[in-house]
Amino acid sequence: MLTPQLEVQLIAVIIAAAxxxxxxxxxxxxxxxxxxxxxxxxLLGIVLAYxxxxxxxxxxxxxxxxAMGVITVWLVEVVSGSRLVREDAAIGLVFPALFSLxxxxxxxxxxxxxxxxxxxxxxxxxxxxxxxxxxxxxxLPRALFFGSGALILNAILLALFYKELKLATFDxxxxxxxxxxxxIIHYGLMTSVSLTAVTAFDAVGSILVIxxxxxPPATAYLLTDRLPRMIGLSVAIGVAAALSGxxxxxxxxxxxxxxxxxxxxxxFGAAWLFAPQRGIVAQALQHRNxxxxxxVQMLTLHLLNHEGASDAVIECHPRHLIExxxxxxxxxDAIVRRAEQNGFIRRQGEVLCLTEQGRALARDL
Amino acid sequence: xxxxVEIEDxxxxxxxxxxxxxxxxxxxxxxxxxxxxxxxxxxxxxLKATLGLIKPAAGSVRIYGQPYERQRRLVAYVPxxxxxxxxxxxxxxxxxxxxxxxxxxxxxxxxRAEREAALAALEQVQMAxxxxxxxxxxxxxxxxxxFLARALAQNAEIYFMDEPFQGVDxxxxxxxxxxxxxxRAAGKTVVVxxxxxxxxxxxxxxxxxxxxRRIAAGPVREVFTEANLRATYGGRVAILxxxxxAGAVTTPTxxxxx
Numbered sequence: 248m249l250t251p252q253l254e255v256q257l258i259a260v261i262i263a264a265a266x267x268x269x270x271x272x273x274x275x276x277x278x279x280x281x282x283x284x285x286x287x288x289x290l291l292g293i294v295l296a297y298x299x300x301x302x303x304x305x306x307x308x309x310x311x312x313x314a315m316g317v318i319t320v321w322l323v324e325v326v327s328g329s330r331l332v333r334e335d336a337a338i339g340l341v342f343p344a345l346f347s348l349x350x351x352x353x354x355x356x357x358x359x360x361x362x363x364x365x366x367x368x369x370x371x372x373x374x375x376x377x378x379x380x381x382x383x384x385x386x387l388p389r390a391l392f393f394g395s396g397a398l399i400l401n402a403i404l405l406a407l408f409y410k411e412l413k414l415a416t417f418d419x420x421x422x423x424x425x426x427x428x429x430x431i432i433h434y435g436l437m438t439s440v441s442l443t444a445v446t447a448f449d450a451v452g453s454i455l456v457i458x459x460x461x462x463p464p465a466t467a468y469l470l471t472d473r474l475p476r477m478i479g480l481s482v483a484i485g486v487a488a489a490l491s492g493x494x495x496x497x498x499x500x501x502x503x504x505x506x507x508x509x510x511x512x513x514x515f516g517a518a519w520l521f522a523p524q525r526g527i528v529a530q531a532l533q534h535r536n537x538x539x540x541x542x543v544q545m546l547t548l549h550l551l552n553h554e555g556a557s558d559a560v561i562e563c564h565p566r567h568l569i570e571x572x573x574x575x576x577x578x579x580d581a582i583v584r585r586a587e588q589n590g591f592i593r594r595q596g597e598v599l600c601l602t603e604q605g606r607a608l609a610r611d612l
Numbered sequence: 613x614x615x616x617v618e619i620e621d622x623x624x625x626x627x628x629x630x631x632x633x634x635x636x637x638x639x640x641x642x643x644x645x646x647x648x649x650x651x652x653x654x655x656x657x658x659l660k661a662t663l664g665l666i667k668p669a670a671g672s673v674r675i676y677g678q679p680y681e682r683q684r685r686l687v688a689y690v691p692x693x694x695x696x697x698x699x700x701x702x703x704x705x706x707x708x709x710x711x712x713x714x715x716x717x718x719x720x721x722x723x724r725a726e727r728e729a730a731l732a733a734l735e736q737v738q739m740a741x742x743x744x745x746x747x748x749x750x751x752x753x754x755x756x757x758x759f760l761a762r763a764l765a766q767n768a769e770i771y772f773m774d775e776p777f778q779g780v781d782x783x784x785x786x787x788x789x790x791x792x793x794x795x796r797a798a799g800k801t802v803v804v805x806x807x808x809x810x811x812x813x814x815x816x817x818x819x820x821x822x823x824x825r826r827i828a829a830g831p832v833r834e835v836f837t838e839a840n841l842r843a844t845y846g847g848r849v850a851i852l853x854x855x856x857x858a859g860a861v862t863t864p865t866x867x868x869x870x
Contacts, residue, residue: 275700407719414710418696421762424663424689425714426681472701472746 251376256493258375258390259507262447263459263485265398268405269440270460271481274468275416280335281437282460284323284342285316286444286453291349292316293445298356309445316441317434319345372503375450390450397446404439405478412436413474451504458508459485466515469522484514542582545572547591547609550601564597614676616641616770616801617662622671624654624661631657635671635826639770642799644792644815646806646832649822650845655805656692658822659772663689675770684714688768690759692775698748704758705743708733711765726765733764736794737787753784760788770801777808789815812836 249257273279292315296307319341327337375390382392405412411432415422419429440460447456467480492507499506520527549572568579583599586592591605601609617639624632632654639645647655660666662673664680675683688711708730709722716722734740737757742750750758756776763771776788792802792815806812812819812832819836820829821844828840 275697410713410716410721411718413702414713417700417702417707418691418710420660420665420691420695421689421710423665424684424687426684427713427718468701472748473703474701474706477701 254376254388254391255372255503256490258388258394258450259372259489259493259503260486261391261394261398262451263463263489263507264482265394265401265443266447266456266459267463267481267485268398268401268478269436269443271464271467271474271478272412272416272436273440273460274464279461279465280338281320281323282440282444283453283457284319284338285437285441286448286456286460287342288319288345288349289313289316289441289445289448291345291352292318294349294352294357298352312445313438313441315345316444317438320434320437320441372451393446394450397443401439401443404435408432408435451507455504455508458511459488462508462511462515463488466511466518469518469525485511488514539582539585542572542574542578543586543589543591544608544612546582546586546599547601547605548612550592550599551606551609554601554606565599614641615639616676617803618674618677619658619662620672620674622658622661622673623669624657624666625669630669630824632661632668632822633825635822637820637826637829639801639803640818641801642796643801643817644796645801645803645818645820646812646816647803647820647822648806648809648812648844649827653823653844655822656774659689659774659803659805663687663772685766686769688763688766688771690763690771690773690776692778693752693755693759698750698755700747702747703743704734704739704745704747704750705730707747707758708761708765711762714766729765729767730761733761734758736764736791737761751781753780756780756784757787760791764791768800771795771803773802773804775805775807777806777811809841 270279270282273282289312292312293308295315296305296309296311297303299311300307322341322345323334323337326332326341327334332340376388378389379386380389380392381387411422411427414425415427415429415432422429422432444453444456444460447459451459463481463485464477466484467477470480471477488511489507492510493503495501495510496503496506518526521529523529546568549568565579565583568574568583569576572579574582583592586605587594589604590602591608592599592601594600615638617637619635619637622632622635622637623630635654635658637658647658649655657666661668662680664673673680675686680687705727709726711733712722712726712729716726731740731743734743737760739754739757739761742754742758747755747758756778760773760776763773777785780788792804795802796817804816806816813836816832818830819832821827821835821840823844823846827844828835
């Protein structure tokens with residue numbers, strides 16, 4: 248049998264993978280905030296289903312929660328479709344309304360039962376191994392069973408409808424003209440998001456659901472420009488955040504879900520700064536490189552214009568560049584050095600001369 | 613004469629504001645037709661309503677005598693370049709292969725046949741060398757040629773294009789017009805939302821002048837007249853040709869997206 252520690256990690260890894268798969272398409276469709284809304288409003292579905300069925304074990308709770316997630320998406324569309332408010336505001340209006348309605352219903356009608364609003368937000372992964380079920384003679388934590396179900400379902404849906412999802416995400420108008428209804432694909436994806444959120448938030452809370460649906464795909468987006476790689480990387484990053492978060496939580500003795508969400512955030516921050524092409528650092532380097540290359544071109548052009556003229560001795564003196572081209576002394580030094588290294592100019596005493604290569608560069612400009 | 617597209621009494625409204633008012637338009641088979649009109653005239657709306665992307669308030673559209681839903685495979689659509697996110701993580705080849713998805717239908721995956729069709733289409737627009745590029749690395753003209761290749765990959769009978777010449781370089785413009793003429797030579801029908809009045813007589817056989825209502829439609833020689841242009845643009849056109857048929861015309865540069 249697995250130890251509780253291993254079970255917690257396994258649950259976290261499986262839920263992370265299950266969340267990132269639909270998360271990739273949420274991020275690409277710029278609908279990341281819908282995961283926020285859905286992962287909260289499902290509570291209303293649970294509460295309503297509980298009030299109808301009077302049982303916390305009823306499968307109706309699950310159905311009600313998933314349905315409420317989809318209803319949330321629909322309501323957001325109705326509100327933003329009125330053109331009176333934009334979509335971001337519509338999300339901000341619909342989700343607190345439904346969530347607070349759920350909180351009111353709990354405090355009014357279900358105060359004595361275990362529907363605790365704190366655990367909705369953060370979950371308690373450490374307790375997940377104690378809530379067990381036995382299926383086909385195997386004793387498993389409930390979260391592991393349902394999490395695996397969500398992961399397998401999401402993986403199958405992605406494999407079956409990859410082409411349709413990609414098309415409807417990239418170009419919904421083309422999808423529509425080709426007969427792939429973007430609305431069906433949209434609501435299919437949202438049902439999968441809702442189902443995953445319902446499954447996951449029981450164990451890890453809604454904050455971690457959002458973190459796992461949004462942060463790994465957003466990180467992967469910075470690291471690759473191929474969709475299959477983005478999906479693979481998202482899963483790997485989600486799993487890494489789950490595992491590293493678990494060990495950080497044990498080490499610092501803090502909330503496991505909180506630590507996992509933090510690790511997902513740190514992973515994104517690292518990619519944001521250091522991603523090879525799109526990271527802030529790489530972009531700053533590219534920008535500097537472009538600026539210097541342009542300055543070298545300016546330098547060769549300037550030297551070409553004054554080549555052989557009577558004032559060449561003055562015009563082609565490095566100190567003159569500082570005045571003429573309005574360069575800072577340190578920048579002028581760097582550019583002269585770079586031009587020399589590239590073989591465009593050479594020094595003759597104090598004066599800069601173009602090489603044959605430098606002359607060719609300047610003439611091509 | 614066989615009509616590829618027959619639009620009857622088409623009315624489209626956004627709220628209570630009509631974008632198209634009772635438009636009739638027949639496109640004969642095997643022609644290049646331009647749809648021209650000022651900003652906000654409903655040119656793009658006409659295309660979208662024809663393709664079922666917008667539900668019309670009234671009227672009907674027939675493609676070779678049948679409703680669009682039954683004739684999807686005969687129709688290819690080139691939307692405005694700006695309608696998609698070019699930072700989407702995918703390659704040129706992959707985008708062009710999307711043109712084959714309609715024939716594949718649900719669930720079936722693209723394979724070698726789709727790949728080869730896409731490469732052949734890229735060859736036609738001189739973009740084969742870019743097949744494996746990330747789409748975000750393309751210039752505007754290259755993006756337009758990729759969209760055109762995607763429509764060619766559909767191997768349709770009728771091509772609807774929304775402002776394909778908008779903001780493209782001269783090489784792209786020549787490449788596109790070359791492809792359009794080849795399509796016409798193969799008996800296909802091409803309907804283009806167009807904004808450059810000067811090139812209408814050179815590029816197109818037929819023209820439809822639209823400003824919410826249909827002002828005129830038919831062969832360029834007969835319909836592309838000073839009177840009709842004034843009726844369409846409300847006197848905002850300066851007509852340089854003096855012989856009544858507007859050979860060279862300038863107009864305030866329209867923005868895309870009307």
